[in-house]
C-alpha cells in the first residue's frame with residue numbers, strides 16, 4: 136500500500152507556485168528522509184500529505200484514497216511540525232496536550248470525553264516519553280524539547296500507521312536529540328513508517344532507507360541512501376562542496 140501518491144500536482148502557497156507537475160510515491164514501510172535547501176518545498180510537501188493544503192491541479196492520494204475526513208486522517212498519520220508547536224495552545228497542560236491527540240484538537244475541552252482505555256494509553260505515552268512529571272505544566276512553560284516530546288505523544292496516542300516529522304530535533308540539546316531519535320527508531324522498528332524532513336544528515340537513523348532530494352520545488356532524486364547521500368549528490372543539491380562519511384549506518388557531512 137502507498138502512504139502517498141502525488142500525481143502531477145500544482146501547488147500554490149499564497150501567490151507563490153511551489154510545485155508544478157510534482158510526482159512522488161512513497162510506499163508503506165518505506166521510511167524516508169526529505170532533504171534539501173531552505174525554500175525547496177519540504178514543508179509544503181508535508182502539508183500536502185497532512186491535507187493542510189490541496190493541489191490546484193493534479194491528484195494527491197493518501198493511503199490510496201483521494202478524499203479524506205481530515206480528523207480520521209490525522210489519527211492514522213501523526214504530524215509533528217514547527218507550525219503546530221507555534222500555534223499550539225500555550226495554556227494547555229502536559230497531559231491535555233497528549234490527550235488532545237484523540238480528538239485531533241489543540242488542547243482539550245469540557246465537552247470532550249475520554250474512555251478509561253484512552254486515559255490509560257495517554258498515561259503510558261507520557262511515561263514512555265518521560266514527560267509524565269510535566270502533566271500539570273502549561274505548554275508555555277516547557278522547553279522546546281519538552282514541547283516537541285508532548286506533540287510526539289499527541290501523535291502517538293492514536294497508534295498512527297505513519298509519522299510525519301518536520302525538523303523534529305531543531306533546538307534540542309544532545310541528550311534530547313538522542314532520546315528523540317531512539318523513540319523514532321523504536322517506532323520504525325515496531326512497524327510505523329516515518330517521513331522525516333531534516334537538515335541534519337547525521338540525524339537520519341539507519342532505519343530510514345529512502346531519501347528524497349528536493350530543490351526549487353522539484354524532486355531531484357528519490358532512492359536509496361547510498362544513491363543520494365554521497366559527495367556528488369549532496370554537493371550538487373546544496374551548491375557547495377560537501378564530503379560525506381558513513382559511520383555505523385549514520386551519515387555525517389563536512390565541508391569538502
Ligand SMILES: Nc1ncnc2c1ncn2[C@@H]1O[C@H](COP(=O)(O)OP(=O)(O)OP(=O)(O)O)[C@@H](O)[C@H]1O
Nearest residue numbers: 148149150151153172173174175176177178179180
Ligand atoms: N505561507 C506562504 N505564503 C507564500 N509563500 C510561501 C508560504 N510558505 C512557504 N512559501 C514559499 O514556498 C516555498 C517552499 O517553502 P517551504 O516552507 O515548503 O520550504 P522548506 O523546504 O520547508 O524550507 P525550510 O528548509 O526553510 O524549512 C518557498 O519559496 C517559500 O517562500
Ligand SMILES: [Mg+2]
Nearest residue numbers: 177178179301
Ligand atoms: Mg520547512
